Amino acid sequence: MNNRQCAYCGVTGRRFSRDHVFPRGLFPPGAARGAAQRLTVPACISCNGSYSDDEAHFRTVITLAGEHLNETVRGIWTEKVLPSFYKVDSQRRLTDLMGITEQREVNGERKLVIYPAKDERILRIIRKSVRGLTYIHNGTPLPDERIWADVLRWALPADMEEQLRFQGNEPDIVEYAFLERVDPELDAVWVFRFYGRTEFIATVSAGARHPARISL
Numbered sequence: 001m002n003n004r005q006c007a008y009c010g011v012t013g014r015r016f017s018r019d020h021v022f023p024r025g026l027f028p029p030g031a032a033r034g035a036a037q038r039l040t041v042p043a044c045i046s047c048n049g050s051y052s053d054d055e056a057h058f059r060t061v062i063t064l065a066g067e068h069l070n071e072t073v074r075g076i077w078t079e080k081v082l083p084s085f086y087k088v089d090s091q092r093r094l095t096d097l098m099g100i101t102e103q104r105e106v107n108g109e110r111k112l113v114i115y116p117a118k119d120e121r122i123l124r125i126i127r128k129s130v131r132g133l134t135y136i137h138n139g140t141p142l143p144d145e146r147i148w149a150d151v152l153r154w155a156l157p158a159d160m161e162e163q164l165r166f167q168g169n170e171p172d173i174v175e176y177a178f179l180e181r182v183d184p185e186l187d188a189v190w191v192f193r194f195y196g197r198t199e200f201i202a203t204v205s206a207g208a209r210h211p212a213r214i215s216l
Contacts, residue, residue, distance in 0.1 A: 007041035007135035008128070019043035019051075021132035022174050023125065025059035026194070028075045034170040041132045051128055057096055058125040060084065064097070065114040066197040072172045073195050096121075116198065117151040123200075130190050130202045133176065145209045152191065152199035164191060172196055 005012050007019070021039040063073055063081050084093060097114070100122075104113045116122045126149040134142045156164070160182075166175040171193075178190045188204040 002139055003042045006044040006047055007141055008043055008047040008131055010141035011044050014044045016042045016044055017048050019048045021129055023055035023058055025055060025080055026173060028072055029079055036170045036174045041135050054121045054125055057121050060093060060097060061114060061116050061122055062194045062198055065116050070172050070196060123149045126200045126202055146205045147202055149200060149202040152201045
């Protein structure tokens with residue numbers, strides 16, 4: 001890894017900070033720093049700052065999406081998410097959240113359901129995590145345009161499922177798995193699982209831009 005190059009835009013010769021591959025807000029305050037939380041990359045001030053607001057929004061959405069509330073989720077909600085709704089920008093954050101929330105009938109009950117993939121800001125953070133992890137693995141900045149991301153909506157092919165091995169050592173917070181050189185059109189497939197329940201998939205195109213649709 002070149003610590004004198006921005007992991008996102010590739011610029012050199014500027015001031016750099018250390019950027020966490022996964023948003024720090026996902027991790028409980030005071031918790032031991034696990035493998036996923038220690039993953040950082042060099043980032044210029046411009047790139048690092050451009051993700052800050054989206055990462056706070058990501059934390060809120062991922063904390064509230066899904067019904068399974070482990071102790072980590074409860075702690076994040078109490079110590080980070082709930083206090084954020086009392087800050088100056090609370091109205092905007094609530095509006096952003098409600099924009100991807102719909103009433104649905106679930107098991108005979110009317111419930112509010114959050115749809116993370118309807119929000120480009122959420123998918124942008126998934127793509128950012130892919131870019132950071134890719135830089136750690138091969139030391140080369142990955143353009144955002146080569147990445148496609150979505151929630152994991154379907155079962156992966158059996159042969160792919162067998163090869164994926166989740167990493168991160170923090171299954172109650174975040175895990176990730178990847179396969180490289182999947183086929184001539186895809187350089188990699190990534191799968192992320194947050195808080196043991198919410199899963200995303202991302203693919204990296206072998207070309208300069210990712211096609212609008214993929215087929216696995």
